[in-house]
């Protein structure tokens with residue numbers, strides 16, 4: 001490592017670990033695509049000043065890039081999934097060839113011709129079938145949302161909506177911070193509470209940077225994407241994404257650098273979990289122990305059972321904490337917190353936009 005970058009690292013460290021009396025330092029952790037950066041955007045919407053017109057416009061290239069990446073990834077897997085899917089209409093063939101020959105790099109200019117070809121391809125039932133099998137390859141979450149909105153996004157006067165911004169996926173490769181204030185309810189003493197919330201990259205290669213900001217962190221919000229049960233990692237397609245989350249949670253739980261921090265687990269992407277289960281997704285295929293799992297709490301349907309199973313997996317990590325371990329005393333018993341619990345903690349109910 002060069003001297004210059006070492007100095008920069010030290011400076012970053014100083015910046016990120018600076019103490020600020022009275023300010024709560026929250027760190028978002030979780031695997032790649034679990035939803036960390038989306039929480040930051042939600043904080044900006046809820047507690048800062050949202051997105052201005054020019055900030056919204058700045059997201060247009062990212063949104064179009066999401067479209068390009070999605071359609072390319074779907075089309076390039078039509079023949080690689082087993083069994084492969086066929087195009088429904090002969091005329092879609094030219095569109096598919098056009099998109100594939102552009103390659104995985106974004107077009108320098110998004111022309112009308114490009115959008116027309118994407119539109120033709122996305123309407124093809126064979127392409128839709130490949131999309132529905134996206135757990136067999138890697139595809140960003142926002143694919144369907146943006147491809148369905150192609151007719152709006154392609155317009156020259158298009159301005160992204162707040163929802164578009166929340167759906168837009170941009171890989172985080174650095175550490176960023178958002179500062180915000182939240183009104184404390186009178187029952188908790190009133191006034192304003194200040195928060196610094198940190199966002200990091202979640203992929204395996206990014207995790208070594210986390211150590212830089214661990215010092216002084218009061219609370220870790222650990223995100224688990226509930227819908228990950230049938231997906232594999234982008235970094236290693238032999239590893240189940242949900243299992244990676246459980247393993248990472250365990251690593252964080254035992255990490256000496258954050259042993260004094262409160263640990264709150266968010267079960268994120270529940271809307272996607274619900275849809276997958278309604279469409280016949282089966283947890284047992286990926287977690288065989290699920291078939292023998294009987295929840296202690298009453299639950300009415302498979303969706304609730306799946307959530308309780310994940311909660312059970314997290315609680316198991318805690319149960320394994322030896323009585324005399326230094327961590328067992330320092331750690332706020334976490335396991336499972338709903339928005340209501342957080343309301344009662346220090347973060348104020350509006351912290352959670354999501355249905356958690």
Ligand SMILES: Nc1nc2c(ncn2[C@@H]2O[C@H](COP(=O)(O)OP(=O)(O)O)[C@@H](O)[C@H]2O)c(=O)[nH]1
Pocket residue numbers: 030031032033034035036037038039140141142166167168169170172202268269270271272354
């Ligand atoms: N449907 C749905 N999508 C979500 C949710 N949370 C995040 N996403 C999407 O998941 C993708 C990855 O989220 P991101 O915040 O970038 O994940 P990160 O890698 O942990 O920062 C983005 O396209 C988000 O819009 C959620 O609760 N529901």
Ligand SMILES: [Mg+2]
Pocket residue numbers: 036037038170171172199200201202
């Ligand atoms: Mg991110």
